[in-house]
Amino acid sequence: MSIEKGRDITISVLKFNPRSKVSKPHFVDYHLEETPGMTLFIALTKIREEMDPDLSFDFVCRAGICGSCGMVVNGKPALACRTLIANYPTGKIQLMPMPAFELIKDLSVNTGKWMDAMSKRVQSWIVDNGGEEVNIAKMEQRVDPEVANETFELDRCIECGICVASCGTKLMRPDFVGPVGLNRVARFEVDPHDKRTAEDFYELIGDDDGIFGCMSLMACEDHCPKHLPLQNKIAYLRRKLVALR
């Protein structure tokens, strides 16, 4: 097969195993040849298979769908699987684990644990206030197509945690529910199946660890790979809930 030789690139990774007594955080440089269409998923897999079998990182879908692979790429949190090497003209890429989450090892952080706690905290499910069990043999409840679509647009969050890792408030207030949590509330607020009132949502997020903590720095929305309208929705919720204060 005739192919041109690719660029030489350097990927520099912060390695650290918090469970080891001897491990200290340090950068390791890996040199490899770029191939067409090479993403960080392809590069890191190659590094692990051919250079460093000890390197830890998380990929699942490798397609930008599952939210597993958030990491800090040259200073900005991003999904590694959709990060193309070709977009970095210098051919030098520095990778660090996302801040704000518990470090597992190297580039692997425990976003899942954080997200489960967030989901429970904002009761990220339909609450129908003890309404009777739906008879699923009967016709479904009608939903206006526009409303269904609006709910869907907010339901697209993949809980990758990039907004949390980008959030200044979160770094100062460890208990801050984060943009992702506030978005979940906004999502159930539009869903006609959910019977919670503004007062109910106030109970969940009506404090400085919730909706009133946000300093509107906007980095969450800038980095969200799903382009969720985070600032708009946070501002909307705040207006709605501040009236109850």
Next chain:
Amino acid sequence: MKINYCDALVIGGGLAGLRAAVAAQKKGLNSIVLSLVPVKRSHSAAAQGGMQASLGNSKMSDGDNEDLHFADTVKGSDWGCDQEVARMFVHTAPKAIRELASWGVPWSRVKAGTREAVINAKKTTITEDEDRHGLITSRDFGGTKKWRTCYTADATGHTMLFGVANEALKHNVDIRDRKEALSLIHENGRCYGAIVRDLITGELEAYVAIGTCIATGGYGRVFKQTTNAVICEGTGAAIALETGVATLSNMEAVQFHPTPIVPSGILLTEGCRGDGGILRDVDGHRFMPDYEPEKKELASRDVVSRRMIEHIRNGKGVPSPYGYHVWLDISILGREHIERNLRDVQEICQIFNGIDPADEGKKGWAPVLPMQHYSMGGIRTKPTGESTRLAGLFACGEAACWDMHGFNRLGGNSVSETVVAGMIIGNYFADYCLANDVTIPTSTVQKFLDEQDAYLNEILAYNGSEDIFKIKNRMKELMDEKVGIFRDGPNLEAAVEELKELLVKTKQINVKSKERAGNPELEEAYRVPRMLKVALCVAKGARDRTESRGAHYREDYLKRDDANWLNRTLCTWPNKDDLEPTIEYAPLDIMKMEMPPAFRGYGAKGMIIEHPESEVRQAQVDEITEKMQAEGKDRHEIQDALMPFNLPMNYKERNERAGDK
């Protein structure tokens, strides 16, 4: 030894496992779900197209019902499916989707009024009635008589998975992620849970349960080129196989999809070709009309896949560092059409390949290649979802061979199966847990734990020269080359032999780091042998099945052979040191079928070696149907007379539809 006790243990937190756990929890059981990754990251999240359910709400699906869904599913399976299971499935699917709606899945809805659609590359106007406004709508998919595939834009799997996972949290299902099941605890033909490794701490734990349900998804990653997530390695099926008791069934039935993009393997939807996109070779020549003058690019998934590989074999593939491929050209549809109707395809091409498919000429062509897509085979179960040989072991979702897909599954029937099976099997599973007790001595649990502990130490002590990553990659290449879309005796034989050699080599490796935790190479070292066992079931099953059925295509046996092969392949691994599975067959009983074997409706005619009973059963079916129709019986009563089936809960209740008279 750390032992975790629970009533119901579910291994796998995709759509199937989570729904089954909700069923158990709702019956008052204490249930635990284990998963390699946070459950919302499971492979189920990747499904885009949608979920089949015969609601019959929109104009193009009006008149749909269980009977049509059943017929499509059986034909789609190339008569390889269990028809009783297919009936249970189609009857519950409308309930499953309505349940999901009530759990907040924001299904796309019918909008009253007129809209434009492209059908068969022609602009058509569709008018939706006022009285259907706001009901769940559906789209067209291959192999279905009506538009039956319900969806949430292009993220159906994601919204379904979040809906079910959140519901599981709401019901306090105990979800534990980054936990990997390494073996099943079993004694005297009964399963009692699993030995599990914590993927963060490396600690081994025992999970002891009354019932165990495996829902670990498919095994696409035994192939190199696949649309599957990187965690779809089939180890859940492998640990069932390694009991030596439970069976895996129809493992050779593997589905390939024509247009994933190269090299990432991310799927470019069938809609590209549906809307008029074409395939081109190394010379830019449109080759499909040369092979399939009638249907061209719009022939069925398996046919297009085969033609693409055939053309590449004829020397017309495009070389690349990732192997040969062909081009998908949608630029001919025009920028406006792409930016309106194929936004997602455009985004995938841009992000992953730096291509804008709307650019005219070669610049906008996307590299595509048929790749592994779905595993029809899996852990063999009865219609209740329980293993046919190992009591207390249940399986559901892609990991199972509950057998509603037979040798080929229809698009949209898989995520539908996950939630439907989660409801049906989840309830039978819960009933089993309610009716039984844990009666296993701690010493047995300790024995199974010690076994895995010793195995991990054994691996760390290996002192050979082989490399586990190389073995894994060779397996994947081999499966693509010799057990792929086209199969024949000599290649399959060669594959079986080399896979056996690879399995031997997995004991001749050397793992560089000797840490028990945070050691990805160690994880490969214990997973790859299990993957090789799964691969051997696929390859040997394919070698021995001398016919072509559904996705299983033998160049040396082109016909579907009902006379000899209307059966299920059953693989067991009776001895730990065996290098290949033991294979047996279980016949499908034509005389009990509601729809006896016939022509599938596409592909060439006359490619079936018929079974004499098909005709006999068809005559019976016709007679019963005619008689009952004359007596004024309705379609439900006739169906019941032809092939009765059971369902748990009140799932047997008739489904209400907007079109009911």
